[in-house]
Amino acid sequence: MRRLAPHILSLAVVGSLVSGAAPAQSTPEFREALEAYQDGDAARAVMGFRTLAEQGDGAAQFNLALLFLKGAGLPRNDRAAFYWAWRARLNTVPEAVALSDMIGRILPAEVVADVAGQLFEDLKADVAGGKADAMLGVARVQITLSPAPDRVEALAWATLASAFDVAGARALRDALGLELSDQDRLAAQARAQELFADWCAGPGAESCGH
Structure with a gap:
């Protein structure tokens, strides 16, 4: 084109x-x-x-x-x-x-990839700062903008976001889950547990029920 x-x-x-x-x-x-x-x-x-x-x-x-x-x-x-x-x-x-x-x-493909990388960094910084909504943003950038989409990682972030009732997260989690194998889905759930532990060790601890 x-x-x-x-x-x-x-x-x-x-x-x-x-x-x-x-x-x-x-x-x-x-x-x-x-x-x-x-x-x-x-x-x-x-x-x-x-x-x-x-x-x-x-x-x-x-x-x-x-x-x-x-x-x-x-x-x-x-x-x-x-x-x-x-x-x-x-x-x-x-x-x-x-x-x-x-x-x-x-935009050249390398510029799009660079922006995707910047978005990942900024959104993850937002998550580290206690902003749960940014969790879904990480998943959406991963599947929509990343030059090498990692659907397992995207599912992990969508799973984490859905745990905190971020609007739209549950629908994305379920849609991605249907696309992946049982093995990948379980891998995403394990990764989500890691992300959840990081969240609960930071500013988001109050939302973890500790």
């Missing part, structure tokens, strides 16, 4: 920044960043959305990805746009699925 020229992608991104939650629920910081962009101050919007994106705000992550892609308020950076689009995708921002797929099609 012919690769799209880099300039085609930005023209294909229809729509604009997402507004996040309902106005009554979005934070003042998010509204301020959105208003800055609407007022033509993209640099201030970048600063606002970056701060919120680093704090885990999915809508801010998506908007930061778009600003990187458009080169608005900072130089265009397709790799950074891809990374933040994937963070938003893992935060279940609907628009981020198409955006991350589109950017991924124009």
Whole structure:
């Protein structure tokens, strides 16, 4: 299949920044960043959305990805746009699925692999910091973005996430379990026990019932 020229992608991104939650629920910081962009101050919007994106705000992550892609308020950076689009995708921002797929099609395979590696590191750091939702993110990156998907490892992380009722984890765990052999499924369960022990030895100890 012919690769799209880099300039085609930005023209294909229809729509604009997402507004996040309902106005009554979005934070003042998010509204301020959105208003800055609407007022033509993209640099201030970048600063606002970056701060919120680093704090885990999915809508801010998506908007930061778009600003990187458009080169608005900072130089265009397709790799950074891809990374933040994937963070938003893992935060279940609907628009981020198409955006991350589109950017991924124009990036070299080695850059996609590099971003996958960065996501693994950052998500595992989030888990180590006590964020259970990041467990499912590790599984999803493993099966969707990794250049060498390890479905046993993905099942282990999905199994761990499902133990803490992370939304969507149980469905992914069961789907992966049906795809694997009994031996691989048991291997994944053993690996999940190791991950569980690590979690219970860290900030997540309170959720382990000790």
